[in-house]
Amino acid sequence: MTSLQDLWFAIAQAQAAHARCLDDDRLEEWPDFFADDCLYRVTSADNVRDGYEASLIFLNSKGMVRDRVSALRTANIYERQAYRHLLGQPSILSTEGDKVSTETSFVVARIMRDGKTDLFATGRYLDTWRRAGDSVELMARVVVCDSSRIDTLLALPL
Amino acid sequence: MVAKGPAEATPSPWPEGLTRVPYWVFQRDDIYAQEQKRIFQGPSWSFLCLESDVENSGDWRTTFVGDAPVVVTRNAAGDIHAFENRCAHRGSLICLDEKGRKAQGFSCVYHAWTYNLEGDLTGVAFQKGIKGKGGMPPDFRVSDHGPRKLRVETISGLVYGTFCADALSLPDYLGQEITSRIARVFAGRKPVVLGRFTQALPNNWKLYIENVKDSYHASILHLFFTTFELNRLSQKGAIIVDESGGHHVSYSAIDRGPTGNADYSAQKIRSDSDYKLADPSLLHGFDEYPDGVTLQILTVFPAMVVQQIQNAIAIRQVIPRGPDQTDLNWIYLGFDDDTPEQRMMRLKQANLVGPAGYISMEDGCVGGFVQRGSAGAPDERSVIEMGGKTAEGSESRVTEASIRGFWKAYRAQMGI
Numbered sequence: 001m002t003s004l005q006d007l008w009f010a011i012a013q014a015q016a017a018h019a020r021c022l023d024d025d026r027l028e029e030w031p032d033f034f035a036d037d038c039l040y041r042v043t044s045a046d047n048v049r050d051g052y053e054a055s056l057i058f059l060n061s062k063g064m065v066r067d068r069v070s071a072l073r074t075a076n077i078y079e080r081q082a083y084r085h086l087l088g089q090p091s092i093l094s095t096e097g098d099k100v101s102t103e104t105s106f107v108v109a110r111i112m113r114d115g116k117t118d119l120f121a122t123g124r125y126l127d128t129w130r131r132a133g134d135s136v137e138l139m140a141r142v143v144v145c146d147s148s149r150i151d152t153l154l155a156l157p158l
Numbered sequence: 159m160v161a162k163g164p165a166e167a168t169p170s171p172w173p174e175g176l177t178r179v180p181y182w183v184f185q186r187d188d189i190y191a192q193e194q195k196r197i198f199q200g201p202s203w204s205f206l207c208l209e210s211d212v213e214n215s216g217d218w219r220t221t222f223v224g225d226a227p228v229v230v231t232r233n234a235a236g237d238i239h240a241f242e243n244r245c246a247h248r249g250s251l252i253c254l255d256e257k258g259r260k261a262q263g264f265s266c267v268y269h270a271w272t273y274n275l276e277g278d279l280t281g282v283a284f285q286k287g288i289k290g291k292g293g294m295p296p297d298f299r300v301s302d303h304g305p306r307k308l309r310v311e312t313i314s315g316l317v318y319g320t321f322c323a324d325a326l327s328l329p330d331y332l333g334q335e336i337t338s339r340i341a342r343v344f345a346g347r348k349p350v351v352l353g354r355f356t357q358a359l360p361n362n363w364k365l366y367i368e369n370v371k372d373s374y375h376a377s378i379l380h381l382f383f384t385t386f387e388l389n390r391l392s393q394k395g396a397i398i399v400d401e402s403g404g405h406h407v408s409y410s411a412i413d414r415g416p417t418g419n420a421d422y423s424a425q426k427i428r429s430d431s432d433y434k435l436a437d438p439s440l441l442h443g444f445d446e447y448p449d450g451v452t453l454q455i456l457t458v459f460p461a462m463v464v465q466q467i468q469n470a471i472a473i474r475q476v477i478p479r480g481p482d483q484t485d486l487n488w489i490y491l492g493f494d495d496d497t498p499e500q501r502m503m504r505l506k507q508a509n510l511v512g513p514a515g516y517i518s519m520e521d522g523c524v525g526g527f528v529q530r531g532s533a534g535a536p537d538e539r540s541v542i543e544m545g546g547k548t549a550e551g552s553e554s555r556v557t558e559a560s561i562r563g564f565w566k567a568y569r570a571q572m573g574i
Contacts, residue, residue, distance in 0.1 A: 042514065047353050054353030054490040056514040058505050063437025070436075075381035077520045149356040149485075153522035154514035 004092065010136045011090045011102055011129060018138070019085035019106075022157060027072060030157065031065040035130065038062055039140040042158055044148040045123070056154055068157065078155040080113040083120070090127075100129040100136065108158055110151075121158055122146045170537040172574055176562035177543045182536035184362035184529060189572075190481045197460050197571050198224025198478075201325040202404075203311070203318040203332075205462040205475050206230050206240055208349060208489070210315065216260040216275070220253050222477045223319060228308065229253050230317060231261070233275040238312065240319040241277025242305035245269075252305070279304040313337060314344040316473070318458075332458065335398060336405045339456055342447070343466050347493035352504060357486040357513040361525030363461060363478040364568070366486060369521050370455060370463050370474075371564055373397055373408045373555035374544050379524065382516040395453075398551040399560050404459025404567030406551075406560035411450045440506040443468035444499070457560075459567050467517070469500070470507040482529055486522075488512050 018033045034040065041055040059065045072078075088105035095101075103124050110120035128140040143158045169182050183189055198204065204223040211219045212232040219230050220243055227243035229252060243251050245266040252264050252273060263280060264273045270283035279300045287293025308319035311328035318328055329337055359366055369375070395410030435441070443452070446469055456464040461476035475487040490512070492504045511518045532538065542565075545557025549566045552559060 043353070044355065047355075050351075050354075052351060052353040052490075053501070054505055054508045056355060056508075056512055058509055060506070061437045061439075063435075064440070064509075066436045071382065071516050076516065077379060078523055148354060149358055150513035151358045152360055152513075152526065153357070153519040155519055 006134075007095070007100065007131070007136070008090065008092060010134065011092070011100070011127075014129075014136055014138065015087055015090060015104055015125070015127075019087055023083055023085055025082060027069045027156070030069060031062055033138055034062055034065055034141075035137045035139050036062045038065065038138065039142070040065055040157070041141075042143040042145065042154070044145045046148045048144055056150070057157070072155055076155060078153055081156065082111045083156055083158075084109045084111065098131040099139070100131060102127045102129065106158070118151065120151065123158070172569065173539060175547060176549055176565055177541065177547050178539040179542060179565055180537060180539050181532040184365055184532065185481055185536055187481055190478070192572060193478070194224045194226075196573065197568070199226065199321040200571050201320070201322040202460050202571065203320045203325065203328055203458070204460070205458065205473065206308075206310070206317045206319045208315055208351065208473075209238070209312055209317055210349060210351070211257065212238055212317070214259070216262065217258070218253065218261055218264075218275070219257045220255070221475075223308070223321065224478055226321070227251060228319065229264070229277070230310075230319070231275040231277075238310050238317055239276045240308040240310050240317075241273075242307075244305045245271055246279050246303040246305055247271045247282075273304070277305055277307050314341050315349050316340070332405060333400045333402075336400055336407065336456065336458065339398070339407045339409075339454065340458075340464055342449070342451075343454065343456075343464055343471060344493075345447070347495055349471075349491045350494050350496070351489060352492050352501075353488075353490040353508065355488045355490075355512055357488065357522050358479075359484040359486055359522060359525055360482065361484060361529040362481055363476050363484040364564075365525035365528050366476055366484055366521070367457065367461060367564055368561050369525060370457055371406050371408075371560040372558060373455075373560070374558055375524075376408075376555075379520050380517045382510070395555055396551065396553045397555055397557060397560055399549050399563040402459065402567045402570070403549045403563030403565075405457060406563055407454060407456045408555060408560065409451050409454040410555070411452060440503075440509055441468075443503055443507060446500075457564075459564070465511065467510055468507055469503050470511050471504070472511055484525075 021029050040059040042057040043055045059068055086107040090102045090104045093101040093103055103126055105124050108121045109117055111117045123143060123145040126142040126144060127138060129136040130139050170180055172180060206221050207219045207230050212230055215232050215234050215236060217232050221228050221230060228240055229243045230240045232238055243253055245252050247269055250266055250268040252266050263275060272281040274280050282294060282300060285294050306321060308321055310319050313328055393410045398407040452468050454466040463474035465472045471491040473489040477485040479485055490508055492501055510516050513522060542558045542561050545552060545554060545559050549559055549563035
């Protein structure tokens with residue numbers, strides 16, 4: 001991968017595939033979007049502003065990402081629901097060696113089993129990528145929700 | 159608000175005893191309004207904030223006691239004060255943000271009426287008018303006006319307030335056992351806030367309180383608890399219900415022996431599965447408490463929870479937002495003497511709790527299931543008989559005694 005355009009294209013493609021995976025309820029494939037030593041966490045703008053470390057979801061290994069999926073599939077109780085992600089354009093914040101940082105805005109609608117559709121979350125993905133040949137690997141995704149308020153529960157990953 | 163159904167005019171009477179609760183108590187606007195007056199602004203103490211939220215003189219934080227918005231401050235002398243966040247003039251919020259520092263006082267944005275850190279009205283813009291015209295009448299005294307003040311007391315770094323002049327002192331209100339069980343969690347350490355999130359619950363606030371006090375459901379609804387032996391009803395533990403009935407403690411200590419598994423298998427309960435974790439590191443908590451207790455859920459009447467689930471420590475503040483809406487404010491805590499490893503464990507175990515928690519996300523929806531399930535049945539009643547008919551503590555957690563305790567205290571304050 002040579003040009004910034006190629007890099008941007010690879011990241012936008014990866015993010016789009018990631019969102020489709022979640023929206024299509026292919027959660028079993030979700031861990032494959034992450035590197036083995038990954039970080040995935042969900043927090044909010046206020047918590048970031050105040051320097052608070054805790055998260056709504058904090059997964060710092062691929063095993064923990066897998067566990068989130070198996071808990072959702074076999075352990076946790078929540079009404080059937082689906083998301084629809086709308087992603088903004090990835091903004092490349094920095095590149096350093098094979099590491100790339102991006103920020104991408106998102107909007108997620110939540111569709112409940114009875115058809116009720118709500119604006120569930122807005123925010124930004126702070127992603128860290130590792131370049132590997134022609135593709136990129138997601139090292140870290142910090143989901144910064146614009147609001148600290150979650151309606152009912154946050155089951156599926158944002 | 160829209161009046162809800164004919165039940166409002168002729169509600170069925172509350173049945174004798176503590177084992178039946180009519181569903182209208184979760185539905186009616188008039189009950190909600192009475193609760194504000196008799197419970198939240200009655201002789202009970204509500205959690206306001208942490209002492210560390212108002213660490214220095216001039217620090218302030220906004221919070222709620224039921225519907226009432228409240229400002230908590232630390233004044234120049236270092237004392238904590240709390241008063242209604244309501245301008246004495248025409249009722250506007252005085253503080254619009256959730257927190258601030260270095261305040262000398264406050265000024266209402268609407269007409270610049272000013273207040274000191276104790277909540278006293280100190281000034282009225284253009285009180286004397288302009289060029290001798292307009293202004294307040296000569297007999298107007300700022301000292302005659304002001305937002306209502308709360309009595310404030312602290313315990314283990316937690317700030318509580320009450321609107322009621324006749325309320326017991328906080329230690330008497332809590333009692334020795336509850337006080338020491340709160341102190342046990344903090345153990346003299348300084349709490350550090352690790353995160354704050356709000357979970358908007360689609361149900362009446364009392365359905366959440368019932369859920370928290372319900373040790374019977376914990377290992378049935380929440381698979382995560384049971385399978386990983388964080389909490390099985392067959393573990394060593396107990397329920398404590400205070401004399402008023404309003405406060406409770408449910409606790410358990412881990413017991414790695416084989417006892418009890420057969421009891422679960424025999425009940426064919428969904429929560430006894432062979433579910434395993436790929437990365438079980440979040441379950442490898444550190445020994446934080448010498449008593450070996452790994453789970454302690456404590457409620458302070460009417461609407462506050464102190465939680466220890468392994469090393470996940472949190473305060474939960476329950477704010478009613480109407481008959482069928484509740485805000486659950488989560489404050490995740492660590493302590494200032496945490497090692498980096500201990501802190502990391504708290505961050506990992508935060509996965510267990512909160513709006514997305516492995517063992518608490520269900521509590522966010524189950525109250526809504528009850529609210530919706532009972533919507534057409536205001537005069538029907540829930541059955542709360544597990545473990546008997548009284549509201550006394552017990553060593554068995556297969557009991558709904560602390561729920562009965564809540565209703566005992568609730569009915570006493572409501573006069574119903």
